Each structure stands twice: as C-alpha cells, then as structure tokens.
Amino acid sequence: MLKEINNKTLIRKCGAGFTPYSFDLNIYRGCAHRCKYCYALYSHKYLDSDKFYDDIFYKKNIDLLDKELGKIRGELVGIGTVCDSYQPLEQSLKIMPQVMQYFIKHKNPIYLSTKSELILRDIDLIADLSKVATVYISISITTLNENISQKIEPNVISSERRFEVARKLKEKTNAFVGIHLMPVIPYITDNRENLEGILSKAKELNLDYVVAGTLNLYGETKKSFLNFTDNEFPKVSGKIKEIYSSSKSAKEYYLNTNEFVKKLKNMIGFHNKCSFKEWEKNRPEQLSLFN
Ligand code: SF4
Numbered sequence: 001m002l003k004e005i006n007n008k009t010l011i012r013k014c015g016a017g018f019t020p021y022s023f024d025l026n027i028y029r030g031c032a033h034r035c036k037y038c039y040a041l042y043s044h045k046y047l048d049s050d051k052f053y054d055d056i057f058y059k060k061n062i063d064l065l066d067k068e069l070g071k072i073r074g075e076l077v078g079i080g081t082v083c084d085s086y087q088p089l090e091q092s093l094k095i096m097p098q099v100m101q102y103f104i105k106h107k108n109p110i111y112l113s114t115k116s117e118l119i120l121r122d123i124d125l126i127a128d129l130s131k132v133a134t135v136y137i138s139i140s141i142t143t144l145n146e147n148i149s150q151k152i153e154p155n156v157i158s159s160e161r162r163f164e165v166a167r168k169l170k171e172k173t174n175a176f177v178g179i180h181l182m183p184v185i186p187y188i189t190d191n192r193e194n195l196e197g198i199l200s201k202a203k204e205l206n207l208d209y210v211v212a213g214t215l216n217l218y219g220e221t222k223k224s225f226l227n228f229t230d231n232e233f234p235k236v237s238g239k240i241k242e243i244y245s246s247s248k249s250a251k252e253y254y255l256n257t258n259e260f261v262k263k264l265k266n267m268i269g270f271h272n273k274c275s276f277k278e279w280e281k282n283r284p285e286q287l288s289l290f291n
Contacts, residue, residue: 001055002089005029007048010059011068011077020136020276021078021111025065027095029057031083033115034155036228037183040082042219051281056089057192062098068108076134077103079112086116087157100125104132113138113180115156117165123172130174136274137173139166139213140180143189144197153189176274178202178209184257185215186243187236188229195261199268211274212261214249222247 014024030044039054049055070188079085083098096151100122103110110129112119119126119137129135143149147157155163170177180203184190195212202210217225222244229237243250249257265271 001049001051003057004060005057005062006061007059009068009269010064011072014081016077018041019078019081019111020033020168021076021081023075024081024136025099026080026082027059027062027085027099028080028087028089030055030083032056032155033084033153035115037152037185037215037217037221037225039183039216039218039221041221041224045273052198057096058093059244060095062095062102064103065099066105069102069108070200071110074106074108074133075215076109076111079110080114081111083115084116084219085112086114086118086286088118090116092120097122097125100129104129109134111136111138111142115153115162117157117161120132120165120168123169126175127173135173136209136276137166137169137175137177137210138209138220139163139169139177141198142181142185143194144182145189145194148188159286163201163205166170166202166207170188170205170207176208177209178274179273180205180213181210181261182213183215184212184261186240186249186253188233188240190257190260192260192264196264196268199238199264199270202280203270208274210265210270211272214254214257216248217244217277218247 010231011023011025013022029047030052032053044052047057055208090096104125126135139162141162142152143158146158166177166179171174179198181198199210226241229240243253
C-alpha cells in the first residue's frame with residue numbers, strides 16, 4: 001500500500017545529544033529494503049499499520065521546506081535517519097530532487113544516510129549543495145559477506161555496489177563521504193575479518209569517516225529479529241539472546257566492540273577526517289564509537 005501524508009511540518013527537532021544533527025527530515029515512513037534488524041519497525045504503529053515493509057507512507061507537501069529551512073537557518077539536518085530516502089519508491093516519486101533544491105536554495109547542511117545506489121541519480125544536486133553547504137553522506141554497510149547480507153538485508157544492493165556508490169560520491173562531489181558500519185551484529189557480523197575488511201576498504205577509497213554502532217533491538221524489532229536468527233542462524237541465536245536481555249546489547253559487549261573497532265582503526269591507520277562539531281559537543285561517553 002502506498003499512501004500520502006499531509007504533514008503540517010516536515011523538519012522535526014530531534015537528537016537530544018545522540019546524533020550530530022539536531023533536526024531531521026524523513027520523507028518516507030516504512031521501508032521496502034526489508035532489513036531484518038531495522039530499528040524503525042516501532043514507528044509504524046503511529047500510522048495504524050503493522051506492515052512496515054509493505055505499507056509505505058510519504059510526505060507530499062515538500063514546499064513547506066522553503067519556510068522551515070528559512071526558520072532553522074543553517075542547522076544540520078539529518079535526512080533519512082529513520083527510513084531510507086532512496087528506497088525503491090523514490091525511483092518513481094522523485095521527491096528527493098525537490099528536497100535537494102530547497103536545501104541548495106537555503107545553503108543548508110545535511111547529514112544523509114542510505115543503502116541505495118538511487119542516490120547517484122541526484123549526484124549533480126548533491127555536488128551543487130556541497131559547494132554551498134557542509135554535506136555528509138553515509139553509506140550503510142554491515143558485512144562484506146554477501147550471503148549474510150542477502151539474508152539480513154534482502155532488498156538492498158550488494159556491499160560491493162554500496163562501496164562503489166561511496167566512491168562515486170567522493171569523486172564527484174565536495175561532500176564528506178563515509179560508512180555507517182552499523183549495526184554490528186553479535187556472532188554474525190562482528191568478526192575481525194569483516195570489521196577490518198570494511199575499514200580497510202574505506203581507507204582504500206579515501207573515505208572521510210566510518211561510524212560504527214552495535215545492534216539495538218527496540219520494540220517489535222527484538223521479537224522479529226530473534227525469530228529470524230532462530231531460523232537463519234540457529235547456531236548463534238542462543239548466544240545473541242544472552243547479549244540482549246534488554247533492547248540494548250550488554251554493556252560489556254558494547255564496550256568490547258567499541259574498543260575493538262578503535263583498535264582496528266588505529267592498526268589500519270584509518271582516522272575520521274571530518275569532525276561532527278555538534279556531535280562532539282554533546283557526545284555521551286557510551287557512544288564513543290563515533291571516534
Ligand atoms: S534501509 Fe534502513 S529504514 Fe530501510 S529497512 Fe533497512 S534499516 Fe530499515
């Protein structure tokens with residue numbers, strides 16, 4: 001099902017110190033990429049739907065952005081922070097080019113994350129925006145193992161193609177381009193070969209940052225993800241459950257993973273080349289994976 005939403009506002013205040021941006025913009029609600037670990041499943045209950053992957057809602061009144069961007073005056077806006085802005089429907093709806101035009105007009109910085117190569121359709125607009133404002137583009141990559149990727153992200157392009165998207169964005173725009181190495185999933189994607197491989201590839205492509213984060217299992221995601229691992233990863237499913245007695249990974253696992261990623265970054269010689277100023281100011285201690 002596809003449904004328009006006539007929102008009174010598009011840009012929302014958010015963050016509370018957990019993100020480098022304090023406003024966000026999510027054009028779509030629901031996502032056909034169908035990632036098994038998707039943290040946003042909970043958000044569909046506010047739309048009276050339990051079909052996050054199938055009932056896709058989109059915001060149509062994009063012209064509101066003109067007024068809203070005039071009000072926030074250059075604050076960093078996270079785009080696609082809940083649901084991917086470049087999911088399959090965007091191919092025909094073409095909302096993001098309109099969004100980009102407003103950001104260019106207002107010279108407003110963005111922090112956009114996606115898993116889709118459809119973003120390359122808008123590469124000229126991103127290049128234009130990156131000439132007049134700070135632009136961060138994060139490509140989400142969880143694993144170099146394509147078999148695992150196909151299981152956990154069944155409707156997303158291969159990780160190899162995602163790296164290619166990052167390479168092109170880096171080459172053709174002035175944006176800071178990096179990798180969201182998240183979620184790091186215990187016993188499935190947290191092995192050294194995988195994490196080191198992703199960091200090494202980011203270094204090889206001269207990318208600007210890698211931000212890692214461990215899996216969270218909020219709301220209905222916990223039940224659906226653990227059912228999924230029972231079926232698809234039965235050998236490690238029990239051990240994953242031990243780490244998730246709550247919605248967050250056990251503290252020890254989190255800290256160890258944090259340290260491990262830092263160690264690998266140092267070993268490889270990959271250091272983030274850009275700072276996330278707002279982020280650095282507010283960064284809580286326990287989220288230091290962003291270093
Ligand atoms: S791309 Fe993001 S929003 Fe879409 S299903 Fe995957 S995790 Fe959820």
